[in-house]
Amino acid sequence: MSINIKNIxxxxxxxxxxxxxxxxxxxxxxxxxxLFFFLVAHDTGMFxxxxxxxxxxxxxxxxxxxxxACLLMIAxxxxxxxxxxxxxxxxxxxxxxxVWGWPVWLSILTAFAVAMSIGALIGYIxxxxxxxxxxxSLAFLYILRGLTIFVAIAxxxxxxxxxxxxxxxxxxxxxxxxxxxxxxLFEWLAxxxxxxxxxxxxxxxxxxxxxxPAMMVWALGLIIFGHFLLTKTRFGNWIYxxxxxxxxxxxxxxxxxxxxxxxxxxxxxxxxxFATTQVIEFGSASAxxxxxxxxxxxxxxxxxxALLTGGYGSVIGAALGAIIFGVVQQGLFFxxxxxxxxRVFLGVLLLLAVILNTHVRKLITGSK
Amino acid sequence: MMSTSPxxxxxxxxxxxxxxxxxxxxxxxxxxxECHCLLGDNGAGKSTLIKIMSGVHQPTAGQVNINGKxxxxxxxxEAIDSGIATVYQDLALIPLMSVSRNFWLxxxxxxxxxxxxxxxxxxxxxxxxxxxxxxxxQLRDPNQSIGTLSGGERQTVAIARAVFFGAEILxxxxxxxxLGVYQTSNVLKTVEKVREKGVAVVFISHNVSHALAVGxxxxxxxxxxxxxxxxxxxxxxxxxxxMMSGNKELSALKNSK
Numbered sequence: 001m002s003i004n005i006k007n008i009x010x011x012x013x014x015x016x017x018x019x020x021x022x023x024x025x026x027x028x029x030x031x032x033x034x035l036f037f038f039l040v041a042h043d044t045g046m047f048x049x050x051x052x053x054x055x056x057x058x059x060x061x062x063x064x065x066x067x068x069a070c071l072l073m074i075a076x077x078x079x080x081x082x083x084x085x086x087x088x089x090x091x092x093x094x095x096x097x098x099v100w101g102w103p104v105w106l107s108i109l110t111a112f113a114v115a116m117s118i119g120a121l122i123g124y125i126x127x128x129x130x131x132x133x134x135x136x137s138l139a140f141l142y143i144l145r146g147l148t149i150f151v152a153i154a155x156x157x158x159x160x161x162x163x164x165x166x167x168x169x170x171x172x173x174x175x176x177x178x179x180x181x182x183x184x185l186f187e188w189l190a191x192x193x194x195x196x197x198x199x200x201x202x203x204x205x206x207x208x209x210x211x212x213p214a215m216m217v218w219a220l221g222l223i224i225f226g227h228f229l230l231t232k233t234r235f236g237n238w239i240y241x242x243x244x245x246x247x248x249x250x251x252x253x254x255x256x257x258x259x260x261x262x263x264x265x266x267x268x269x270x271x272x273x274f275a276t277t278q279v280i281e282f283g284s285a286s287a288x289x290x291x292x293x294x295x296x297x298x299x300x301x302x303x304x305x306a307l308l309t310g311g312y313g314s315v316i317g318a319a320l321g322a323i324i325f326g327v328v329q330q331g332l333f334f335x336x337x338x339x340x341x342x343r344v345f346l347g348v349l350l351l352l353a354v355i356l357n358t359h360v361r362k363l364i365t366g367s368k
Numbered sequence: 369m370m371s372t373s374p375x376x377x378x379x380x381x382x383x384x385x386x387x388x389x390x391x392x393x394x395x396x397x398x399x400x401x402e403c404h405c406l407l408g409d410n411g412a413g414k415s416t417l418i419k420i421m422s423g424v425h426q427p428t429a430g431q432v433n434i435n436g437k438x439x440x441x442x443x444x445x446e447a448i449d450s451g452i453a454t455v456y457q458d459l460a461l462i463p464l465m466s467v468s469r470n471f472w473l474x475x476x477x478x479x480x481x482x483x484x485x486x487x488x489x490x491x492x493x494x495x496x497x498x499x500x501x502x503x504x505x506q507l508r509d510p511n512q513s514i515g516t517l518s519g520g521e522r523q524t525v526a527i528a529r530a531v532f533f534g535a536e537i538l539x540x541x542x543x544x545x546x547l548g549v550y551q552t553s554n555v556l557k558t559v560e561k562v563r564e565k566g567v568a569v570v571f572i573s574h575n576v577s578h579a580l581a582v583g584x585x586x587x588x589x590x591x592x593x594x595x596x597x598x599x600x601x602x603x604x605x606x607x608x609x610x611m612m613s614g615n616k617e618l619s620a621l622k623n624s625k
Contacts, residue, residue, distance in 0.1 A: 232487060233485065238474075240462070240465050241465065244463070244465055249462065249473070251456070252473050307464075311465070364513045365513075
């Protein structure tokens with residue numbers, strides 16, 4: 001009898017712990033989304049190799065910026081300048097390489113250096129003024145977007161700067177952002193007749209999907225890095241503490257300001273990765289690129305179970321949130337639903353996620 | 369049996385903020401293995417005094433000796449390094465984080481996996497579990513969040529952490545004021561255990577019966593001044609209450625009943 005009661009309480013404790021996983025909602029969400037589209041869209045080619053690449057790439061884009069936003073949100077801050085930073089970094093690469101004639105690798109490294117310095121500046125202003133990062137980064141949303149358009153127009157009289165392909169083709173650094181890996185494997189698979197090939201045109205005989213795009217590799221790499229940093233290292237412990245209760249963390253000697261500034265730098269890094277992969281892939285940079293990306297990143301993170309107030313969340317959850325985002329967006333396209341409805345869905349999902357997260361928070365902190 | 373010089377001695381401490389005199393000549397000495405209760409009504413200067421002891425404020429005048437040496441504590445970090453740990457009522461722990469992550473925060477144990485340094489969770493958790501058992505907290509799991517513990521348990525974890533990391537003087541700011549009867553008795557038991565280890569405890573309270581349960585010495589503060597220090601057994605509940613209440617209100621209430 002007493003053993004039974006003990007077992008039951010153990011099982012209950014186990015379920016309660018599982019309930020408190022930040023990414024549980026996102027795990028269930030991903031399963032539901034895949035189940036739904038598998039039932040409705042299995043005959044549309046959405047889950048063929050080519051179709052999977054389609055939503056896989058879109059999801060990867062969301063993941064790249066979501067990982068940065070996730071760690072920053074857990075550290076207790078927001079960055080609304082992510083979208084503008086994407087446009088800005090892209091234009092920095094284009095202007096330095098096309099207009100000034102720098103080698104592409106130097107342009108890319110410069111974009112990273114400049115973006116990360118601006119990230120550090122946003123962080124520095126936030127911790128020094130004690131203002132909400134919401135406001136400080138909103139200011140930079142406008143500052144960076146304005147500068148981006150100004151620089152593009154002042155140097156080329158256009159807002160879209162193209163022709164980077166010619167320069168990036170023989171560059172050593174560009175393929176890390178725009179190349180494909182396992183091309184040989186995909187060619188071999190095509191030769192064996194296991195994957196689809198083009199049947200006509202100049203590419204006839206070549207596989208439709210010719211490799212894994214670098215963007216997916218970056219997404220995976222950032223998930224692994226972010227998850228490892230957050231859950232396995234002492235710095236990760238400080239990220240949680242800085243967002244959970246900055247004052248208590250300072251009392252115990254955690255360098256809260258340093259942690260927060262570094263997370264702003266990391267967010268800027270992720271935005272620049274996003275920008276660079278796009279510039280190399282499209283061969284052009286556009287001053288209006290990245291608009292609304294900051295919100296898409298934050299939504300992915302919240303769907304992934306992180307608390308808007310900081311101190312709690314998961315990189316895996318944010319990645320799953322990004323996948324939900326990507327799969328639904330592309331899935332609606334596959335089943336031919338009007339794409340404007342995607343935004344309705346997103347709004348509803350965001351609302352549900354925030355309500356669920358708030359409930360989970362009450363369970364953890366025991367507060368009313 | 370132990371050295372006779374006090375661990376910490378404050379002499380004639382004055383502290384003013386602008387033209388408000390929070391402390392007007394307070395003297396107190398803290399000895400090893402002794403629980404020194406600091407009693408006083410709200411606004412008596414208790415908080416100011418502990419903030420001076422924990423390095424948050426610097427006295428306007430007066431002398432602070434630590435281990436017999438005159439010292440000026442420039443900040444909380446310096447106080448911690450001198451073995452003075454303060455457990456604040458609600459600022460001690462981070463409720464969203466696990467007990468283990470809280471306990472080791474800022475002093476995480478690490479190990480190397482190849483070139484990468486990671487937290488050594490196995491070691492952290494096993495030490496935590498044994499420390500929690502010693503202090504009498506039944507943890508189901510080192511990864512349960514602090515939020516799942518009761519208020520009394522949180523105070524106990526915070527005290528255990530301070531002592532584990534080498535606090536010689538433990539300042540407890542109203543540790544029982546927000547707690548129920550049962551939890552209060554647990555925290556008081558913890559204080560007793562810590563004192564027996566030779567740690568000096570400074571117990572701040574405005575609850576006389578909680579203070580009498582653990583105190584060896586009682587100092588009453590009133591309007592920024594010490595009304596004197598008494599040893600346990602030399603003073604009773606009524607007298608302490610009488611001193612704290614500025615010689616009238618409560619006793620007047622009692623008489624009218």
